Amino acid sequence: MQKTKLKNHELISTEDGSMSAFSKTYGENFHNTTGAASETRAHYVDGCKVIQRAKENSPFNILEVGLGLGVGVIETYNACKDLDSTINFTTLEIDEELIIHLKENNPLFKDLEKIGQDYVCSVGNFNLVILLGDARVRIDDCMNDLHAIYQDAFSPKRNAWLWTKEWFDKLHSLASTECIMSTYSSSSSIRKSMLEAGWVIRKGIKFGMKRSSTRAYMQGESDQDIIEHLKRSPAITLTDDNAEDYHL
Ligand SMILES: C[S@@+](CC[C@H](N)C(=O)[O-])C[C@H]1O[C@@H](n2cnc3c(N)ncnc32)[C@H](O)[C@@H]1O
Numbered sequence: 001m002q003k004t005k006l007k008n009h010e011l012i013s014t015e016d017g018s019m020s021a022f023s024k025t026y027g028e029n030f031h032n033t034t035g036a037a038s039e040t041r042a043h044y045v046d047g048c049k050v051i052q053r054a055k056e057n058s059p060f061n062i063l064e065v066g067l068g069l070g071v072g073v074i075e076t077y078n079a080c081k082d083l084d085s086t087i088n089f090t091t092l093e094i095d096e097e098l099i100i101h102l103k104e105n106n107p108l109f110k111d112l113e114k115i116g117q118d119y120v121c122s123v124g125n126f127n128l129v130i131l132l133g134d135a136r137v138r139i140d141d142c143m144n145d146l147h148a149i150y151q152d153a154f155s156p157k158r159n160a161w162l163w164t165k166e167w168f169d170k171l172h173s174l175a176s177t178e179c180i181m182s183t184y185s186s187s188s189s190i191r192k193s194m195l196e197a198g199w200v201i202r203k204g205i206k207f208g209m210k211r212s213s214t215r216a217y218m219q220g221e222s223d224q225d226i227i228e229h230l231k232r233s234p235a236i237t238l239t240d241d242n243a244e245d246y247h248l
Pocket residue numbers: 029030031040064065066067068069070071072073092093094095098133134135136152153154159162
């Protein structure tokens with residue numbers, strides 16, 4: 001079978017041997033060049049403590065912001081496939097060619113079936129739903145009671161509308177009290193947006209050349225040094241009203 005070529009993306013390999021891509025639409029790489037798979041495991045699978053917490057919660061509900069090449073899907077499937085729990089994994093994606101690419105290049109997900117605007121399939125204990133379209137609209141069709149959120153949009157300068165206070169309000173409304181939201185970004189503007197939306201924020205790990213990242217929670221206390229830093233920082237709180245001006 002002739003595989004469909006990517007028109008909007010160029011594939012690139014990263015230093016851990018896994019594949020990533022450059023988006024011609026957004027002008028940005030999907031992952032840190034240090035390693036797409038290792039970054040995904042560090043920030044999302046480990047950052048959201050998926051394995052430990054999925055053992056205790058079935059079903060375990062995960063939302064990913066941005067399917068991309070499906071690295072988040074594949075790494076989560078690999079981490080959870082032998083657990084007794086059911087994993088419900090919903091991911092948002094605006095560009096259909098990426099969904100076709102996952103289906104055609106990964107035999108595990110060859111049975112992805114388009115039903116209306118969604119692509120769905122189940123592999124063992126792993127139920128995958130891909131909501132095609134603008135995340136800001138499709139989020140209304142997302143399950144609630146989320147245990148983990150992989151906030152993996154492009155950077156705030158390239159994808160500002162997926163980092164605003166209003167976006168994080170929406171995610172907050174879908175989260176369970178034990179939810180962990182994780183992201184590679186440590187931008188002061190997005191931390192301010194998360195805080196104003198009611199998230200508790202803490203420092204995440206350093207990965208590759210990036211010195212920090214962010215983990216957000218529904219309960220507990222934010223890291224005091226982050227709060228002090230944000231009080232002094234001139235960075236704006238990203239909102240739907242100023243996102244247009246913030247965007248490059
Ligand atoms: C950094 S990449 C995600 C990488 C992905 N998690 C992976 O594991 O390969 C960001 C993704 O968000 C998608 N995206 C950007 N803006 C979007 C929007 N408004 N709605 C839905 N998806 C969007 C892009 O097409 C891209 O695939």
